[in-house]
Amino acid sequence: MTSLILPTSDGGTREYRLRSATTWAKPTAPLTSRRAYAAAHVIPEVTADNTPGAPARLDWEATLAYRHELWSYGLGVADAMDTAQRGMGLDWPATQQLIKRTGAEAASVVSAGGTATAGMTVRDLVSCGAGTDQLDLATLPSGEAGLQAVLAAYREQAAVVSEAGPKVILMASRALARVASGPEDYVKVYSTLLQEADQPVILHWLGTMFDPALAGYWGSDDVSVATETFLSLIRENADKVDGVKVSLLDASHEVALRAALPEGVRLYTGDDFNYPELIDGDGTLHSDALLGIFAAIYQAASAALQSYDAGEAAKARAILDSTRELGKHIFSAPTFYYKTGIAFLSWLNGKQPGFQMVGGLHSGRSVVHLAKTFELADEAGLLKDPALAAFRMSDFLRINGVGV
Template sequence: MTSLILPTEDGGTREYRVQGRTVWQRPTAPLTARHAYAAAHVIPEVLADNTPGAPARLDWDATMAYRHELWSYGLGVADAMDTAQRGMGLDWSATAELIKRTGVEAASVVAANNAATAGKTVRDLVSCGAGTDQLDLETLPTGQAGLAAVLEAYREQIAVVSEAGPKIILMSSRALARIASGPQDYLKVYSTLLQEVEQPVILHWLGTMFDPALAGYWGSGDVAEATATFLSLIRENAAKVDGVKVSLLDADHETALRAALPAGVRLYTGDDFNYPELIHGDGSHHSDALLGIFAAIYPAASVALQHYDAGEDAKAREILDSTRELGKHIFSAPTFYYKTGIAFMSWLNGHQAGFQMVGGLHSGRSVGHLAKTFELADQAGLLQDPSLAASRMSNFLRINGVGA
């Protein structure tokens, strides 16, 4: 059994024995009981200038290979989202290229008609974020001119996603949050966009724990008031809304919102703390999933969803529950650095050559935090090659002065 020396919370060290690999079976048919997208991260070139403010240079082969890995487990991919470092290092030029490339790769999966994805469309396999992050917030005009600029920015990005083929996710906009004078401005922008899109989209409500610049979204800092505005938008445009992706980390709020949605509008949980019970449901409703944590726990998530398909709900819930502590740790405050944990697990599992992130975000978590990520991933059976993961973890700790 492989062992290594891990740091302890009191500043010491201890021997840790790796539990070993869990074999997670890929599905032999498409997953149907829940609609699930894993929000995927991006992998930079190791020798790129991965420092804050530098243009993003991605390792396209590794980045696309990770998406094929997720598809092989029957999951959809949510791309060009906050997990892909939108607003935290991934510039619009690289984002547009990411959307186009992911669309091409999804089309190749559709053409292959593999067991896990048979009968799926590109829209089933990938959804991509359309936002306004090409705008310069410092020069953004206010009032009607500002709203017009926001609309045009959304339209530009919607056109890129539409041409590439994925489902559109209307992302929360820092620019709109900055200039909106109240709920009416949100309703004007979103209603206009929903009237213009040709196919139903996913609406994204991202909480301030993920992005503090989105405070007061939907025109109010009061969640109940903001929810009333959000629901009014959905009810007026239900035919153009495939679903809503809510990332407020509030299970009670999500449960109530889910029950209030018009028939046919899905709630894709974005709650990376409470996803087991939300996906499981309350007997009347359940949440589908569009989750960053699924990019880290995708083998277990896939098997859980396979059990839901088989009517084995208790077993499915047990598997999801077994990953909860890892999810809570990766998404612990400051939550917006959760991307570092997902990239770290990708590196531990051999999906990228180096532990690097666009914009230097690999420095977003402490050595102790990442050591705990390793331990919890092992306990959840999510180290795909325990010997490789232990070797990489040991090397990481050594160069950071642990046990040196």
């Protein structure tokens, strides 16, 4: 049994013994009981600048291979989202390439017709974020001119996504949060975009724990008031809304919102703390998933969804519950650094050559935090090759001065 010395939060160390590898079966047919997108991260070139403000240079082979890995487990991919460091290092030129390349890769999967994705479309396999991050907030005009600039930016990005083939996700916009004077401005912008959409889109509501610049989204800091604006928009445009992706980390709010949605509009949970019970449902309704944590636990997530498909709900819930502590840890405050944990597990599992992130975000978590990530991933059976993971973890600890 492999063991290594891990640091503890009190400044000490302790021996940790790894478990044997868990074998996770890939699906032999498309997953049907829940619709699920894993919000994938991006992998930079290890020799790129990778410092704050530097242009993003991606390792395309590794980045796209990660998406193929997710598809092989029957999961869709949510791309060009906050998990991919939108607004946190991934610039719009690199994002355009990501959308186009992922769309082309998804089309190749559709053409191949694999067992896990048979009969699925590109839109089933990948959804991509359309936002406004090409705008310079420092020079953004106020008032109606600002709203028109936001609308034009959304249109530009939505067109890139549509032309590439994926489903459009209308992301929450820092620019709109900056220029909107009230709920009517949000409704005006989103209603226009929805009516112009040629196919139903996903609406994205991201809480301030993920991005503080989104305070007061939908025109109010009061979540209940904001929710009424959000719901009125959806009800007026239900035929143009595939679903809503809500990341407020508030399970009771999500349950109430889910029940209030028009028939046919999905709720894709973005709650990386409470996803087991939300996906499991209340016996009448359940949430689908568009989750950052699914990019880290995709093998277990797939196994759970396979169990739901087989009518084994208790088994499915138990699998999801077994990953909960890892999810809570990776998404612990400051929550917007959760991407660091996802990239770290990707590196430990051999999916990328180095523990690097665009914009220097690999420095976003402490050594002790990442050691705990390693431990919880092992306990959940999510270290594909425990010996490789232990080797890389040992190297990481050594170069960071642990045990030296």
